[in-house]
Amino acid sequence: MPITHRLTLTQYLIQERRRYPNSKGEFNALILDVALACKAIARTVAFGELAGVLGNHSADDGDKTINVQGEVQKKLDVMSNNYFIHLNEWGGHLAGMASEEEELPYQIPAQYPRGKYLLVFDPLDGSSNIDVNVSIGSIFSILRAPEDAIASGRDLVEADFFQPGVKQVAAGYALYGPTTMLILTLGNGVSGFTLDPTVGEFMQTHPSIKIPEDTNEFAINASNSRFWEYPIKRYVDECLAGKTGARGRDFNMRWIASMVAEAHRIMMRGGVFLYPRDNKDPNMAGRLRLLYEANPMGFLIEQAGGRASTGSEPILNVQPTGLHQRIGFVFGSKNEVERIERYHAEPVPKKDDINPLFAERSLFRD
Ligand code: AHG
Numbered sequence: 001m002p003i004t005h006r007l008t009l010t011q012y013l014i015q016e017r018r019r020y021p022n023s024k025g026e027f028n029a030l031i032l033d034v035a036l037a038c039k040a041i042a043r044t045v046a047f048g049e050l051a052g053v054l055g056n057h058s059a060d061d062g063d064k065t066i067n068v069q070g071e072v073q074k075k076l077d078v079m080s081n082n083y084f085i086h087l088n089e090w091g092g093h094l095a096g097m098a099s100e101e102e103e104l105p106y107q108i109p110a111q112y113p114r115g116k117y118l119l120v121f122d123p124l125d126g127s128s129n130i131d132v133n134v135s136i137g138s139i140f141s142i143l144r145a146p147e148d149a150i151a152s153g154r155d156l157v158e159a160d161f162f163q164p165g166v167k168q169v170a171a172g173y174a175l176y177g178p179t180t181m182l183i184l185t186l187g188n189g190v191s192g193f194t195l196d197p198t199v200g201e202f203m204q205t206h207p208s209i210k211i212p213e214d215t216n217e218f219a220i221n222a223s224n225s226r227f228w229e230y231p232i233k234r235y236v237d238e239c240l241a242g243k244t245g246a247r248g249r250d251f252n253m254r255w256i257a258s259m260v261a262e263a264h265r266i267m268m269r270g271g272v273f274l275y276p277r278d279n280k281d282p283n284m285a286g287r288l289r290l291l292y293e294a295n296p297m298g299f300l301i302e303q304a305g306g307r308a309s310t311g312s313e314p315i316l317n318v319q320p321t322g323l324h325q326r327i328g329f330v331f332g333s334k335n336e337v338e339r340i341e342r343y344h345a346e347p348v349p350k351k352d353d354i355n356p357l358f359a360e361r362s363l364f365r366d
């Protein structure tokens with residue numbers, strides 16, 4: 001299809017901005033800076049070993065580096081973080097940033113103006129897939145900075161970022177797969193763009209993404225099954241029982257270990273993703289991080305007609321208490337997520353009352 005038949009990301013943003021006659025275009029400029037960072041990461045990822053970008057990052061002394069999560073940083077984690085920071089710090093639209101790879105809020109350097117937005121991001125999601133050439137992505141969330149920070153231009157503190165997901169102004173992810181895509185919400189539905197490598201532009205290819213309400217596909221890391229709480233065990237057991245169980249139909253299971261790739265499959269054809277709270281590590285309330293993984297993804301999913309939850313309550317209602325706080329996260333096709341929430345609301349049966357069918361047949365029993 002000729003390039004003139006599709007909207008570019010820039011044209012889409014201008015079109016959306018016309019709905020807000022008072023807007024000054026700052027927000028659009030910010031989204032375009034984020035998109036530029038994603039394009040730079042996409043090119044870097046695409047060269048892989050040819051550019052020597054695979055493997056672990058090492059400090060000057062040659063030692064591996066560890067981020068605030070206690071995870072070994074990949075070279076591409078560090079490079080992607082640098083692209084996000086340096087392509088966004090100069091524009092004058094941001095009061096500050098927070099990143100998976102930065103322990104504390106990133107302050108806009110003194111030589112640049114400060115603006116009214118906060119940018120929060122996971123620069124590269126799916127680190128375990130980098131070296132094996134499986135899809136990875138970037139995730140971002142845009143919030144408004146507190147009024148006093150905008151007015152005074154003061155340095156940010158962690159608490160400035162502790163805003164529930166409903167406060168997000170925009171969110172998106174870039175997927176570095178067979179094609180590079182940018183999936184974006186400005187709070188008015190979800191629009192998908194594919195990077196046209198010949199002109200270096202994101203072109204609108206998926207104008208209004210809608211997640212089917214029902215699905216036969218679920219995604220969970222089943223190696224954690226012995227740590228799951230009862231409602232999750234019950235849900236997965238019922239999916240596995242298929243036609244012969246309570247659900248009366250067969251299900252398919254998927255696990256890529258890149259949430260962005262998983263979410264994209266769900267955006268395109270439905271499904272449910274679970275990384276629930278479990279009792280593997282009492283110090284961690286889940287695997288995924290609230291501010292830069294669950295909240296932006298939750299906003300996108302809900303804007304596409306799906307549902308995003310902790311298992312018990314809407315993820316977007318959770319009041320954050322830490323920059324790198326983890327949380328149980330369940331999202332995808334609405335009816336399936338609502339079912340999982342119902343299972344959490346029901347009382348947990350006493351051990352003796354658990355349906356013997358599960359006890360005998362479950363692949364995942366205690
Ligand atoms: P990150 O690479 O940013 O640390 O996040 C990886 C996340 C997420 O993308 C994925 O769903 C999950 O970790 C995979 O976890 P397991 O290794 O337990 O499968």
Ligand code: MN
Pocket residue numbers: 122124125126293
């Ligand atoms: Mn991640």
Ligand code: MN
Pocket residue numbers: 077100122123124125126127
């Ligand atoms: Mn990451």
